Amino acid sequence: MTFKKNSKSIAPRENENELCFNRFSRRDFVKTLGVGAAASLLPNVITLAEETSTKQIPQVESEKLVAKLYESFTPEQKSSICFDWNHLKDGSPLRLRVANNWQITDKLVRSDFYTKDQQEMIEAIVFNIYSPEWRGKIRQEMNDDCGGFGEEHSIALFGDPAADKFEFVFAGRHLTVRCDGNTTENVAFGGPIFYGHDPHGEFNEPADHPDNVFWEQGIKANRLYEMLDGKQRAVALKQELPAEDQVHFRKAEEEIPGLRVSEMSADQQEHMELVLKSLVEPYRQTDQAEVLTCLKAQGGLENCRLTFYQPGDIGNDQVWDNWRLEGPAFVWHFRGAPHVHVWANVADDPSVKISTG
Structure with a gap:
């Protein structure tokens, strides 16, 4: 790839x-x-x-x-x-x-x-x-x-x-x-945030997302997918794509799908930290620190799971345009098809409620 x-x-x-x-x-x-x-x-x-x-x-x-x-x-x-x-x-x-x-x-x-x-x-x-x-x-x-x-x-x-x-x-x-x-209280960014980009106004982007200012985040995530072995990919890659605005926190009894970061190798976890850094680096340092504080309160990055979605693979090139990093009170949903939409919801308490749509 x-x-x-x-x-x-x-x-x-x-x-x-x-x-x-x-x-x-x-x-x-x-x-x-x-x-x-x-x-x-x-x-x-x-x-x-x-x-x-x-x-x-x-x-x-x-x-x-x-x-x-x-x-x-x-x-x-x-x-x-x-x-x-x-x-x-x-x-x-x-x-x-x-x-x-x-x-x-x-x-x-x-x-x-x-x-x-x-x-x-x-x-x-x-x-x-x-x-x-x-x-x-x-x-x-x-x-x-x-x-x-x-x-x-x-x-x-x-x-x-x-x-x-x-x-x-x-x-x-x-x-x-x-x-x-x-x-x-209890949330990063003051609440859920959204960012997206349709640089050419054509709605459907090519597979390499030319000029999309946020696609570099997708590239970093897919480089991690390349590092996974066959068994890890089988756990990380899913066939069912959730609605992009489903960024509410799950109930305690609900299992979060995907590959747990704690089950990655040391070099994979190191790259996972780079993926997280790419997600928060657009924002000022105080907001970045708030994200990390909230994440730590719920077990840290190692308690999150990374999922890639086969539907919406633009160009059928197995560079996954849709992916998601999720923990008990952390959801960062990257929808790259037909163009980039990203939803983020981060808190230190999974009982925090939001409104979408």
């Missing part, structure tokens, strides 16, 4: 590396954020281009910007996009919903509902949830799938950033991401 590299490198798009601060000046930042907070954050407020070339520079703290964004809202804005912590929709907490293509509220970020400064703060909050190395890729996903940042995205804010609990949710086509300052 051989792996094809993407046929061409990902070409930068116009202004791809210019984060929101290209227009939101430092003077405006001080005015909006306040002198005290700005003094501590100003050295870190830089463009994405600068961060890409100097990756050691710390990130802006998204939580502090969420607080200032909340303070900037008018009463009319708050009535449309701000909710109580436990606000329900269809009987489930709205803040814990995740879907592959949705808006959490009906107010698009790139609309006159928000001021220019608010739009730029929202952009800063979102991109600082990601690691500097991944921001250009996330920008490309938004450009390809939505026509740019905020064009098909909306936000909601639950609770009060000045109180004990709050959560900022950003949602749109192929993206759900959260910022909660670690105030949401």
Whole structure:
């Protein structure tokens, strides 16, 4: 089995590396954020281009910007996009919903509902949830799938950033991401997340997924499959593909299918750690650490199982486009056919409930 590299490198798009601060000046930042907070954050407020070339520079703290964004809202804005912590929709907490293509509220970020400064703060909050190395890729996903940042995205804010609990949710086509300052108990990322990419807008991707910014994760997982022996492959490869949004945690009595990581050889386990790293590396270090803490609480990576699915093998090349890493309170479902959709749900307690669809 051989792996094809993407046929061409990902070409930068116009202004791809210019984060929101290209227009939101430092003077405006001080005015909006306040002198005290700005003094501590100003050295870190830089463009994405600068961060890409100097990756050691710390990130802006998204939580502090969420607080200032909340303070900037008018009463009319708050009535449309701000909710109580436990606000329900269809009987489930709205803040814990995740879907592959949705808006959490009906107010698009790139609309006159928000001021220019608010739009730029929202952009800063979102991109600082990601690691500097991944921001250009996330920008490309938004450009390809939505026509740019905020064009098909909306936000909601639950609770009060000045109180004990709050959560900022950003949602749109192929993206759900959260910022909660670690105030949401028992979960990583503030709740379930979603990411996907359809780079050419053709819905059905070729087998090598050219230009898909997330397919590198699929390549790493399939390299591990290559390392498995025949008996291990028989356990890891399944014929029945679950629904992609089935990322709820199983009941204690339910057996998780797939090959247990603890039953892999030392070199296979080492590569499995690289697969896990590839899954979490798009996100800031605090979220990465939260994932590992949750995973450790449920027995660690060795207590997870890896499954590959034969259905949906694009090109019938046995490079499995659909696969899943799952533990008692950890689900990372990678659907690569017909194009990439990825659902992640991570907690330290399998009793945590979410809402999908």
